[in-house]
Amino acid sequence: MTNQQEPIWTKSFISIAITNFFIFVVFYALLTLLPIYVLDALDGTSTQAGLVITIFLLSAIIVRPFSGKVIENIGKKKTLVFSTLIFALSSFLYMLIHHFNVLLLLRFFQGISFSLATTVTGAIAADLVPAKRRGEGLGYFGMSMNLAVVAGPFLSLTLHQYMAYNIIFLVFGMIMLVGWLCGMMVKNLQENAAPSVKKSFSLSDLFEKKSMPISSVGILVSFSYASIISFISVYAQSLGLIKTASFFFVVFAAAMLISRPFTGRLFDKSSPNIVIIPSCIVFAIGLFSLSFTHSSWMLLFSGALVGLGYGTLLPSFQTLAIQAAPAHRSAYATATFFTFYDSGIAVGSFVLGIAAGALGYSKLYFALGIFVLLITLYYKWIANLRQKQKAANIQVGMK
Incomplete structure (x- = not known):
């Protein structure tokens, strides 16, 4: 088809x-x-x-x-x-x-x-x-x-x-x-039925194990993003840019809307890495840009970069989490991914609030930019393990 x-x-x-x-x-x-x-x-x-x-x-x-x-x-x-x-x-x-x-x-x-x-x-x-x-x-x-x-x-x-x-x-x-x-x-909906086997309660009743590796990348990214939704208005106010802050997420959404058709098709037709790795880097550049922001145009430019980078990462990771699981486990895969994602937001809002008090918002965003670059390396490692597992499964199937 x-x-x-x-x-x-x-x-x-x-x-x-x-x-x-x-x-x-x-x-x-x-x-x-x-x-x-x-x-x-x-x-x-x-x-x-x-x-x-x-x-x-x-x-x-x-x-x-x-x-x-x-x-x-x-x-x-x-x-x-x-x-x-x-x-x-x-x-x-x-x-x-x-x-x-x-x-x-x-x-x-x-x-x-x-x-x-x-x-x-x-x-x-x-x-x-x-x-x-x-x-x-x-x-x-x-x-x-x-x-x-x-x-x-x-x-x-x-x-x-x-x-x-x-x-x-x-x-x-x-x-x-x-x-x-x-x-x-x-x-x-025609429900995807799992094999009917009685068993005792286990970890698989709560999480989809095959979705956990990519979800572990997601929690780190959402941890970083917590700094945006929790502190961007406070940071803008400290810079005297509170009026501009109301347009930050408008620019964020616009950048995401413009890029989404292109990045979605590229994800399917090429390789997830071609979409995810550049998006991580763009997200990191957006955080670096925030750390140096002193004007309205820089704040909005940072919003565009964050929207382009992070806005592409979330659906990409969710897709990989679902693709990693069998069809009848799509609900478990979704639940696993968002359990990690929600936890990253919740923990990030608390921990980064403490960090902001110690470092200041400018240094916090710079540090998070470095952190996101390290997440990129972690994702690459996870992706390589996934490819090796796929190759091993193919070899077993050919025997």
């Missing part, structure tokens, strides 16, 4: 991409608004404002390893419908929260549905994309999450200027209901 006979943009693929987009729009919108809400409406402290973010990520990370097993037992379509509906309903519940401790409980609960929803959308997208176009297809799918990085905070901060908190939470809930309806439009 040719690529023309195996389309990516089917009705179900578009529906699952839109669902994923709305999930992350609401996620990033809440990520932006809730710290302000805690300080303003609940008279909380800055520590409490940070805790509403941490508790959500903590629950998502705890549940993520179990999500593959849940999806396998319930089925992808049922998990999609159930988890997105719970995520939508819990978004409405913010309207009823007036105490900080109750807010923490809601955040923990919503983190569970977020973990399931984002795992199953990735697994479904991998199943819907033609195998020979998986790098390109998952690259397009990954854009739904990266675009939400811009849309979510923009929506949140814009609505905050004109609406009361309860109305904003109502809007978030309605947005997610639309995402749930889009998920309902995904065709009934």
Whole structure:
């Protein structure tokens, strides 16, 4: 079959991409608004404002390893419908929260549905994309999450200027209901059945072992990227560029959008290394550029480099993680990858915050640029091991 006979943009693929987009729009919108809400409406402290973010990520990370097993037992379509509906309903519940401790409980609960929803959308997208176009297809799918990085905070901060908190939470809930309806439009999926063998609980019930090597590269990259989402606004403010910072992720998204069709096709038709290694280097150059930034154009130029580099790495690593696993383990592979990815963001936000206090943001970004170059060497080592394993498997098959 040719690529023309195996389309990516089917009705179900578009529906699952839109669902994923709305999930992350609401996620990033809440990520932006809730710290302000805690300080303003609940008279909380800055520590409490940070805790509403941490508790959500903590629950998502705890549940993520179990999500593959849940999806396998319930089925992808049922998990999609159930988890997105719970995520939508819990978004409405913010309207009823007036105490900080109750807010923490809601955040923990919503983190569970977020973990399931984002795992199953990735697994479904991998199943819907033609195998020979998986790098390109998952690259397009990954854009739904990266675009939400811009849309979510923009929506949140814009609505905050004109609406009361309860109305904003109502809007978030309605947005997610639309995402749930889009998920309902995904065709009934033919589940990839694993051999039915009873066995005791093992590591494979939580993680896909074959996806762990590339996921270990992903956690290092997401650790580095945590410095961007956590501190770019603070760094820009210290440079007197806070107005420019609002356009940082716009440029980030634009660079990613322009490059994605090219890099996705190159990933499929050539070699992952040809896409990933240059993307790592571009990401590192973006971090170096940030460390020397003193003007608006340099900040935006850095945003373009980070968008071009990191924006290509995330879907590339996710694709490799899924390709490493058997077809019936796509949900486990997705869960494994995002368990590592989420952990990198969570740990990075904490550890790099301490490092920034000791080094300053300029030196921190320079150090992370060097760190990403070292990650490139680590990825190359992992890729070489993968190639040797493939060659060994071929030789065994020929005997």
